[in-house]
Amino acid sequence: MARLSCDFRYFLIPAAFLFIYIQMRLFATQSEYADRMAEAVDAEHHCTSQMRLHIDQISMQQEQIVALKEGKKRKDQECAQLKALVNDLEEKTLQRIIDKTQVPVAAVVIMACNRADYLERTIASVLKHQNSVASKYPLFISQDGSEPNVKDKALSYLNQLTYMQHIDYDPVQAERPGELIAYYKIARHYKWALDELFFKHNFDRVIILEDDMEIAPDFFDYFEAASALLDKDKSIMAVSSWNDNGQKQFVYDPYALYRSDFFPGLGWMLTKSTWNELSPKLKDNHKGRQFIRPEVCRTYNFGEHGSSMGQFFQSYLEPIKMNDIKVDWKSQDLSYLLEDKYVKHFADLLRMAKPVRGTDLALLTSTIDGDVRIQYNDQSDFENIARQFEVFEEWKDGVPRTAYKGVVIFRYHPPKRVFLVGPDSLQQLGIENA
Template identity: 85%
Template sequence: MAKLSCDFRYLLIPAAFVFIYIQMRLFTTQSEYADRMAEAVDAEHHCTSQMRLLIDQISMQQEQIVALEEGKKRKDQECAQFKTLVNDLEKKALQRVIDKTQVPVAAVVIMACNRADYLERTVASVLKYQSSVASKYPLFVSQDGSDPRVKTKALSYKELTYMQHIDYDPVHTDRPGELIAYYKIARHYKWALDELFYKHNFDRVIILEDDMEIAPDFFDYFEAAAALLDKDKSIMAVSSWNDNGQKQFVYDPYALYRSDFFPGLGWMLTRSVWNELSPKWPKAYWDDWLRLKDNHNGRQFLRPEVCRTYNFGEHGSSMGQFFEKYLAPIKMNDVKVDWKSQDLSYLTEEKYAQYFADILKAAKPVPGTDPALMASNIEGDIRIQYRDQSDFEYIAQQFGVFEEWKDGVPRTAYKGVVVFRYHPPRRVFLVGPDSLQQLGIENA
């Protein structure tokens, strides 16, 4: 019995070692399992974190996709707008090319100062006929001084270019009592014409004033005359005005004349003529200065029988001089003459003297001291000889035409001959003492 107990104890020792071993293995296994569980938990946390990150990235990408889609829509809209803009620009560019190929006939400048209401009326009249030929006749307003109403009015028109002449230099008149305005006007004209010919590089300029209306065929008339002006250097300028253009003295809207007297009041000149005039431009009274023989050097001016402008400027620098008698009754042409179809070659220097001599020779001579009464009783054209300036003034007074002379030349005269209608269509020729000789007419 004692021996069995001893043997049993011996068996417990190995069993203890086995138990301890098993416990150690279990502990080791549990530790490994715990480590693996910890790793699994970490991996799960990492996976969750990555998943969240991925979800965030997907969400951001979705937002970016939405933003890109919206951006694409905007870009598509912008592209459509740009395409429309490009088409418009191409059309405008093409129009500019067309405009460039369309060389302007002349710049048109309206000379203004401080009469905003007059300027508005003039611009309205010009735009009525200029809008359809704007590329041929670029329109400008040149203001002398700084009247705010005139400047605001001029800048309100998108169809024209505004120029402003500011002159602070003091004016010293040549004679006491002279109006400073005439000196300022002369300065303004020189500045404006220098700008248009030399800065803007136009070949021709038509000068209007801010108290004028124009006829329906104003621009066609000047286009036809421009060809003559370029071809015939004996023509110094072309005017739209006839000093004796009152209703009772005109008849034929097709009739044009050469004159030794500068008419002004809506006139066109070339850059070559301005090159000559600009360096010696006068301090004042520029229009009378242009009527001096030394300045037009034998050249003449074209004018119509029926005016292509009307001057409504009762109030201005000249204080309405002659307005009621000579300006208010002016007949402005209201017939749309097709000037392109007219043969104007008779107005060239080599043809006109003979043309004018022929119609003058055909007129009946009227003697006597009461020519107006005599003229009323004679059919057809008549001619009346005057001896000198005083005799001319007396005869002109009988008919009511302009009596004024400048530098030995009566208003509207050609070779000393003044022509006007009297009881139309009859023409009256007031003939100077040596006019027939100048025209080569003998024994008439």
């Protein structure tokens, strides 16, 4: 028994070590678990903190969104109120300016943007000749954008004109690389202004001027006479006050008017029926129609600085001759400009002109008395001849500037006329064996 008891004690020592080892492992495991629990608690606290931060940020963003929505709502309300005020101002100004017993010949709109000094000069020129016929030609300023000096300048004339404002924040995408975005914005402004005048104010005709133009003494009489042509002859798309080759050395007769396949622009009038056709797509679609233009310009463009960056100004715009005499257009018979008569009228002028051929055509022409005609074969040939005379070389859509049936006419050593004649112009005009 004593031996067995001794043997048992031998087993207690390893058991004690094993127990101690187990206790140490258990303590280590408990410590590791406690550390992991502490990490988990820290992570949970961090997650909770981050979540609260995100919640706070989302809450702030939601508050900002609500504030922005409220701000937009206020701005929309302010814009609506301002629009209502502008509309009311337009109506009151129109009621004050337009003589109810006088049917207007045409509304006159000056297209403006950000050149207050130019606009002032244009308004002064227009009012100088418009005051006596104000009821026939109600005057509008249409501003593109919100340049304050332009707006203030326009509003300072409220007793004599009506102010309109075009605000457009939509982005502009050019159709072709390299095109000036400014031209697209100008086109949008034109469409808006003409829609306003034709559809909202219901004018039958509109004369469009730009904010860098002066007008001739007979500007309004000229357009009144031409309005009868527009109404009678639907082959006339618009009437212009401009001649691209209207420089002092190339003009002579202030009574002379011509038809042209090239749109002159720069002070022009069109009808509501024509705009009804053009407005939906805003495309230049002549459909074989033509334009009336004068030999001597009824407008002068002084805008050296603008969207076209002064292109051609010194060479072509600055030397323009603006008519300075008061032509009595009411006494003039303009029926020769009607389509069925004009072809014969123009062909007769061309038929009587003496053909000139050679190399130094300008020199040869200067030695001949009376009108001359010079044949060109293609665009390159035309440009070479035009350079000799220093007239416009530019073509657009296959048409030289000012051309009628391919014929460009200008004065050279006035009163001599020069006809630059296209390869099939004589055939188009019914001239044979010339």
